[in-house]
Amino acid sequence: MRDLREWIEKVEKIGELHRVGKEVDWNLELSTIVRLNFELSGPALLFENVKDSLPGSRVLAAPIGMSTKRYAVTTYLPVDSDIPALMQGWRERVKKKVPPKKVTTGPIKENIFRDNEIDLNCLPAPKWWPFDGGRYLGTHDVVITKDADSDWVNLGTYRAMILDKNKLGFWVSHGHHARIIRERWWAKGKPCPVAITFGQEPAFILISGRAFPVGESELDYVGGLRGEAVEVIEGEETGLPIPAHAEIAIEGYSYPNATMEEGPFGESQGYYSKPKEKIPYIEVKRLYYRNNPILCGAQMASYPSDSQGLMGTIGRAAGIWEDLERVGVKGITGVWNHPQASGGMMTVVSIKQLHAGHAKQVACLAAQVPQAAYHNKYVIVVDDDINIFSLGEVMWALTTRVDLKNDIDLIRDTWGTYLEPSIWPVEDRPYSSTALINACKPHKWIDQFPKRNMPDPELKKKTIARWKELGLPGDPSTLR
Numbered sequence: 001m002r003d004l005r006e007w008i009e010k011v012e013k014i015g016e017l018h019r020v021g022k023e024v025d026w027n028l029e030l031s032t033i034v035r036l037n038f039e040l041s042g043p044a045l046l047f048e049n050v051k052d053s054l055p056g057s058r059v060l061a062a063p064i065g066m067s068t069k070r071y072a073v074t075t076y077l078p079v080d081s082d083i084p085a086l087m088q089g090w091r092e093r094v095k096k097k098v099p100p101k102k103v104t105t106g107p108i109k110e111n112i113f114r115d116n117e118i119d120l121n122c123l124p125a126p127k128w129w130p131f132d133g134g135r136y137l138g139t140h141d142v143v144i145t146k147d148a149d150s151d152w153v154n155l156g157t158y159r160a161m162i163l164d165k166n167k168l169g170f171w172v173s174h175g176h177h178a179r180i181i182r183e184r185w186w187a188k189g190k191p192c193p194v195a196i197t198f199g200q201e202p203a204f205i206l207i208s209g210r211a212f213p214v215g216e217s218e219l220d221y222v223g224g225l226r227g228e229a230v231e232v233i234e235g236e237e238t239g240l241p242i243p244a245h246a247e248i249a250i251e252g253y254s255y256p257n258a259t260m261e262e263g264p265f266g267e268s269q270g271y272y273s274k275p276k277e278k279i280p281y282i283e284v285k286r287l288y289y290r291n292n293p294i295l296c297g298a299q300m301a302s303y304p305s306d307s308q309g310l311m312g313t314i315g316r317a318a319g320i321w322e323d324l325e326r327v328g329v330k331g332i333t334g335v336w337n338h339p340q341a342s343g344g345m346m347t348v349v350s351i352k353q354l355h356a357g358h359a360k361q362v363a364c365l366a367a368q369v370p371q372a373a374y375h376n377k378y379v380i381v382v383d384d385d386i387n388i389f390s391l392g393e394v395m396w397a398l399t400t401r402v403d404l405k406n407d408i409d410l411i412r413d414t415w416g417t418y419l420e421p422s423i424w425p426v427e428d429r430p431y432s433s434t435a436l437i438n439a440c441k442p443h444k445w446i447d448q449f450p451k452r453n454m455p456d457p458e459l460k461k462k463t464i465a466r467w468k469e470l471g472l473p474g475d476p477s478t479l480r
């Protein structure tokens with residue numbers, strides 16, 4: 001799969017895409033449809049006629065949401081995979097790296113606008129929420145920057161609001177890589193070159209939204225995931241690599257000490273989390289798009305949504321599991337970040353308890369390994385008899401295996417986010433705190449811990465075998 005168009009074709013074939021041919025307003029109407037569609041567990045939506053936009057331009061919304069099928073297509077896995085299978089598949093795929101391949105041209109060059117010719121408002125960028133400060137062109141975008149002193153090319157997903165016909169907000173949270181990179185350019189007194197794509201094969205966003213190590217290029221991971229190098233053109237203004245099959249792209253510069261008012265924006269946590277503020281911006285020098293370009297948009301909202309769906313959570317849980325194994329922690333049987341917890345701000349780990357202190361070791365590390373550290377509010381460690389994908393079972397473990405006075409710790413001043421609504425004033429938000437909850441059977445007296453009242457395993461098997469004969473409804477053989 002090289003582009004969003006092939007992805008749309010595949011998703012349409014399995015009945016997971018709906019085309020909206022009638023005219024829809026980019027001003028709140030599109031996003032209201034997307035929200036209602038999420039509440040109905042609907043398909044991905046392709047809006048083919050967006051009011052007052054470039055003729056032929058389209059918006060793909062709700063690319064993945066909570067759909068395991070759409071996630072499977074995106075990651076080249078069997079369509080009927082369940083979440084644990086998708087997670088294992090993802091872990092295998094992100095082990096591979098294939099560097100990008102330079103090409104001289106590609107569909108992204110079908111239309112090019114330079115300097116004064118540029119007007120970003122021609123694109124079908126939605127205004128997502130009633131109190132948003134403007135139209136957000138970048139929600140499902142890929143921001144490309146290059147280190148000032150090395151060959152490190154970073155891809156990250158950061159929101160981009162249209163501030164002016166040739167200016168975009170450049171909001172990057174502290175600790176994220178484009179922020180580290182732009183500060184290095186600014187320290188030299190130079191503007192930071194930036195390219196962004198707004199519509200690309202959705203595998204990109206799964207990679208650009210994850211925390212890979214400083215110095216590693218997400219472009220190589222996208223190549224690894226798809227098993228084929230990403231073809232890139234050289235941006236004519238900045239020389240940055242731009243995927244040749246992207247739908248829409250810009251390049252330009254972010255200047256030191258230059259800020260404009262941006263936001264607020266109805267964000268991933270489900271709030272207008274951060275007030276309007278002066279932040280760095282990108283002055284756009286080139287705008288590229290394919291004929292009939294497709295802007296891809298992710299809806300940031302409380303569950304169910306794109307931000308509180310599978311897009312971020314499978315990769316986050318798989319990454320934490322990978323990091324834990326890398327440092328040599330044994331006995332991990334599962335990791336899950338529930339989409340309902342603000343899109344993954346609660347990490348649940350199941351273990352086979354191996355020794356005294358094991359559960360606490362896992363809790364501490366699962367809070368702070370590199371792929372876990374950003375905005376991880378709760379870590380809950382449970383025994384391996386708990387199905388961690390069931391919030392009900394996790395809740396049962398919390399209420400029956402946690403001796404509150406002993407089993408909860410708080411780590412202070414952890415890596416937070418400006419989007420955290422519970423911390424005030426806003427200036428305090430870079431520092432958060434993380435609760436570690438040991439919801440395992442207490443290791444000290446595990447031998448005496450009450451047994452669970454469950455059916456006798458032999459009798460359970462026999463009963464399942466007799467189910468039909470007894471004329472009972474349903475099929476218990478599908479149960480765990």
Ligand SMILES: Cc1cc2nc3c(=O)[nH]c(=O)nc-3n(C[C@H](O)[C@H](O)[C@H](O)COP(=O)(O)O)c2cc1C
Pocket residue numbers: 139140154155156157158159160171172173174175176177178205208209210211212298307311312374
């Ligand atoms: C849909 C989506 C939107 C995001 N928006 C932002 C954002 O506006 N600012 C930000 O700093 N991180 C945002 N993130 C999180 C970063 O993309 C993520 O932390 C990623 O690791 C950043 O890449 P980096 O590690 O190379 O900096 C978003 C993630 C997704 C999936």
Ligand SMILES: [Mn+2]
Pocket residue numbers: 154155156177211212213214216218
């Ligand atoms: Mn990175």
